[in-house]
Amino acid sequence: MVQRETAANSPLQLLVAEDSEDDFEILLRELRKGGYVVTAQRVKSPAELDAALDASSERPWDLVISDWIMPGFGGLQVLETVSSRGLDLACIIVSGTPGEEPAVEALRAGALDFLSKDRPRRIVPAVQRALREAADRRTRVRVERELRFSEERYRTGFELAPEPLLAYDLDRRVILDANAKASELFQRSRAELRSLDLGAISPPRQPDGRTSADALEHYTGRARAGESPLYPWIFQAHDGDPIPTDTRIINLATSGRNIAQINIIDLRERLRAEEMRRRSAELEAQNRRIQEASRLKSEFLANMSHELRTPLNAIIGFTELLHDGQVDPGSPVHHEFLGDILTSGRHLLQLINDVLDLAKVEAGKLEFRPEPVELSKLVGEVAAILRTTAAQKQIRMTIDVDARVDTVTIDPGRLKQVAYNYLSNALKFTPIGGTVALRVKPEGPDRFRLEVEDSGIGIRPEDLGRLFVEFQQLEAGAAKRHQGTGLGLALTRRLVEAQGGSVGVRSTVGAGSTFHASLPCHAITIGRTPTAPVVAAPRDGAPTVLVVEDDVRDQAQFIAALESAGFVVELAATGQDAIARWKARRYAAATIDLLLPDMSGLDLLGALRGIESNAATPIIVVTVVPDPKVVAGFTVHDVLPKPVDHEGLIASLARAGVTALPPPLDPPQPSLAEHP
Amino acid sequence: MTSSSSGPRILIVDDNPTNLKLVAYLMKNHGYTVDTALDAEAAIEAIKATPPQVILMDIQLPGKDGLQLTRQLKADPETAGIVVIAVTAYAMKGDQDKAIAAGCDDYVTKPIDTRALPETIARHLSGQGRHNPDPS
Numbered sequence: 001m002v003q004r005e006t007a008a009n010s011p012l013q014l015l016v017a018e019d020s021e022d023d024f025e026i027l028l029r030e031l032r033k034g035g036y037v038v039t040a041q042r043v044k045s046p047a048e049l050d051a052a053l054d055a056s057s058e059r060p061w062d063l064v065i066s067d068w069i070m071p072g073f074g075g076l077q078v079l080e081t082v083s084s085r086g087l088d089l090a091c092i093i094v095s096g097t098p099g100e101e102p103a104v105e106a107l108r109a110g111a112l113d114f115l116s117k118d119r120p121r122r123i124v125p126a127v128q129r130a131l132r133e134a135a136d137r138r139t140r141v142r143v144e145r146e147l148r149f150s151e152e153r154y155r156t157g158f159e160l161a162p163e164p165l166l167a168y169d170l171d172r173r174v175i176l177d178a179n180a181k182a183s184e185l186f187q188r189s190r191a192e193l194r195s196l197d198l199g200a201i202s203p204p205r206q207p208d209g210r211t212s213a214d215a216l217e218h219y220t221g222r223a224r225a226g227e228s229p230l231y232p233w234i235f236q237a238h239d240g241d242p243i244p245t246d247t248r249i250i251n252l253a254t255s256g257r258n259i260a261q262i263n264i265i266d267l268r269e270r271l272r273a274e275e276m277r278r279r280s281a282e283l284e285a286q287n288r289r290i291q292e293a294s295r296l297k298s299e300f301l302a303n304m305s306h307e308l309r310t311p312l313n314a315i316i317g318f319t320e321l322l323h324d325g326q327v328d329p330g331s332p333v334h335h336e337f338l339g340d341i342l343t344s345g346r347h348l349l350q351l352i353n354d355v356l357d358l359a360k361v362e363a364g365k366l367e368f369r370p371e372p373v374e375l376s377k378l379v380g381e382v383a384a385i386l387r388t389t390a391a392q393k394q395i396r397m398t399i400d401v402d403a404r405v406d407t408v409t410i411d412p413g414r415l416k417q418v419a420y421n422y423l424s425n426a427l428k429f430t431p432i433g434g435t436v437a438l439r440v441k442p443e444g445p446d447r448f449r450l451e452v453e454d455s456g457i458g459i460r461p462e463d464l465g466r467l468f469v470e471f472q473q474l475e476a477g478a479a480k481r482h483q484g485t486g487l488g489l490a491l492t493r494r495l496v497e498a499q500g501g502s503v504g505v506r507s508t509v510g511a512g513s514t515f516h517a518s519l520p521c522h523a524i525t526i527g528r529t530p531t532a533p534v535v536a537a538p539r540d541g542a543p544t545v546l547v548v549e550d551d552v553r554d555q556a557q558f559i560a561a562l563e564s565a566g567f568v569v570e571l572a573a574t575g576q577d578a579i580a581r582w583k584a585r586r587y588a589a590a591t592i593d594l595l596l597p598d599m600s601g602l603d604l605l606g607a608l609r610g611i612e613s614n615a616a617t618p619i620i621v622v623t624v625v626p627d628p629k630v631v632a633g634f635t636v637h638d639v640l641p642k643p644v645d646h647e648g649l650i651a652s653l654a655r656a657g658v659t660a661l662p663p664p665l666d667p668p669q670p671s672l673a674e675h676p
Numbered sequence: 677m678t679s680s681s682s683g684p685r686i687l688i689v690d691d692n693p694t695n696l697k698l699v700a701y702l703m704k705n706h707g708y709t710v711d712t713a714l715d716a717e718a719a720i721e722a723i724k725a726t727p728p729q730v731i732l733m734d735i736q737l738p739g740k741d742g743l744q745l746t747r748q749l750k751a752d753p754e755t756a757g758i759v760v761i762a763v764t765a766y767a768m769k770g771d772q773d774k775a776i777a778a779g780c781d782d783y784v785t786k787p788i789d790t791r792a793l794p795e796t797i798a799r800h801l802s803g804q805g806r807h808n809p810d811p812s
Contacts, residue, residue: 301768302766302768305765305766305767305768306736306765306766306767307765309765309767309785309786309787310692310695310765310786312786312787313695313698313765313786313787313788314692314694314695314698315787316787316788317695317698317699317702317787317788317790318698320789320790320791321698321701321702321705321790324790324791326701326702326705326790327701333701337701340694340697340698343694344694
């Protein structure tokens with residue numbers, strides 16, 4: 001088909017094989033008429049053709065037009081020469097003797113067209129077509145070559161990538177390909193992986209609680225929208241092992257299809273390394289604590305020995321002098337030495353009592369007998385004991401008890417010990433003519449605070465931490481060593497803490513100190529302290545419930561409810577304590593108060609749920625405002641209100657599948673109790 | 677505090693007044709001239725005033741302790757010749773070694789033996805030195 005195109009002023013580099021000058025001229029004339037700006041070279045022999053083609057690097061030919069029959073030369077030879085040189089050069093044959101046979105022969109040999117010299121006007125459309133086709137072909141070849149190159153490059157990159165890669169069809173939801181690393185990661189051959197969906201290589205749920213299917217829907221949707229965020233994803237290897245990763249789906253959107261590359265960063269090594277680091281840090285810390293505990297123990301023993309020997313030195317020494325007759329029995333010195341023996345003996349007794357109390361309270365064996373106590377009377381009695389000491393040093397001692405907390409329920413003997421220790425300490429460190437004030441006031445709705453302020457020497461900030469530690473008597477200056485067992489404050493702290501209270505001190509060097517104890521107004525005898533041993537031996541077969549609760553009254557309620565139903569109860573008053581216990585053994589169940597002194601209840605729940613040994617242990621949250629929404633996202637079997645309803649608690653445990661045997665008389669049936 | 681006996685001069689350093697009184701009485705009864713000090717500073721002053729032949733040195737003292745004071749005395753040629761006997765309630769393993777390492781000539785634990793202590797001191801004064809290196 002002849003196309004009426006113009007080739008206005010198109011340049012044309014033309015190589016013409018033609019023996020006839022006239023025919024050559026006619027050809028050029030036609031082409032110029034057709035609008036071409038022709039630069040042509042004519043060759044008449046194979047040698048001239050070779051020379052012209054050799055020069056084509058400087059002069060690239062657009063087209064070859066050749067006569068079919070020339071003396072000693074021919075169109076066929078021209079076609080073969082061009083083809084043998086591998087040139088991408090279109091050839092048009094013109095012939096004075098047209099016929100079907102030569103035309104077929106010429107086209108077979110690679111000619112683009114076969115024209116008759118009789119019809120010179122057909123030359124222009126033929127040239128136009130040849131040039132267009134040549135241009136098209138060149139473009140196609142270039143594009144193909146580029147495509148091939150880019151695909152090879154892509155394939156190599158995909159295959160050799162150091163991280164696992166998947167090719168994924170976002171529309172059909174199917175893996176198209178996987179590289180070697182991905183195959184290794186999932187423990188599946190490439191053939192296996194192809195045709196699987198991502199859900200098939202992921203666990204049913206992701207750590208955020210979503211199903212993998214829902215989460216995939218979300219991320220593939222974002223990938224289709226052109227977004228490719230990096231997000232945490234758990235895959236699953238063929239053997240079922242979870243593979244934590246950071247994953248990114250990148251939509252390549254090739255030729256209208258949503259084909260994505262999925263980049264996977266395997267986090268297991270990093271997590272393992274982090275876990276190792278964490279564990280090693282934990283061990284180190286534990287080791288340090290053990291070493292520190294051992295050091296303190298040795299120090300305690302050394303101090304203990306020193307403190308016991310000091311009064312014994314006076315007792316034995318003076319007694320020997322008297323016994324050996326070295327002192328005249330009737331002399332004032334004799335009497336004085338007996339007094340020294342007596343004082344030293346009493347000091348020794350005090351020391352022994354303090355040590356025994358300390359040991360008892362440390363072992364959780366100290367018993368508290370709370371009873372209604374009139375605080376103004378109690379502190380008055382303590383002050384009376386020390387009145388003489390104060391008078392000797394001309395210290396003004398004042399007592400002030402707030403009427404709102406005058407009556408509390410507490411062990412009076414233990415509280416007297418606390419008040420005595422604080423007061424005698426204050427008197428000891430206050431110079432002659434100073435002041436000491438004892439105050440009792442409310443602290444919140446159900447606690448009271450006993451504090452003793454002195455105008456003494458004060459304590460340096462760096463020494464405050466050592467105050468409540470055994471035998472850590474501070475250096476009181478070169479002038480005078482203050483007599484004391486070095487146990488008073490340590491014992492005070494333990495007595496107060498064992499009753500659910502806390503101690504503290506503020507001080508300014510040179511201006512004085514204020515020691516305080518904060519205690520619940522209504523202590524309840526619970527027969528044990530929050531510092532009980534970590535692992536309590538369970539009664540034969542009875543299931544043990546961990547009660548995480550810092551309020552002693554609530555603790556008592558839990559113990560009453562659970563023990564009467566046949567459970568063994570272990571108490572944890574802080575989140576940290578609860579975590580330590582939860583790690584140390586398996587429990588039948590746990591109750592958790594959400595308001596703890598050291599950490600939030602939700603943090604605690606998270607921590608407990610992360611501990612494998614009790615992963616399936618039912619947890620019941622008992623809180624003042626029982627709103628199940630608060631604990632959404634955690635595996636919690638029930639949320640119960642405070643105050644604790646005994647029957648409700650036992651029923652809730654039963655619903656969670658936890659029941660106990662009736663305690664004493666029945667023979668123990670451990671298997672039944674543990675797995676009801 | 678100085679007594680008016682005429683025997684060898686002995687300085688007793690102890691921060692516990694009751695124990696100081698006990699040892700001072702014992703030594704006076706055995707004919708010594710007794711000086712006492714409640715801390716290292718008072719001890720140094722007493723030594724400067726009249727150097728004793730023997731010091732009974734408590735180890736736990738307020739401020740500079742007995743071991744530090746002993747090291748100081750043994751490092752000074754003027755006082756290095758004074759016999760220093762540690763008399764201490766620190767009776768744990770290693771405490772004796774610490775005392776000897778600091779330069780003490782002997783080490784006696786509290787409670788003291790009122791019969792043995794004068795003998796120990798007399799032995800040192802007669803130049804016989806330590807007799808029982810392993811007091812219990």
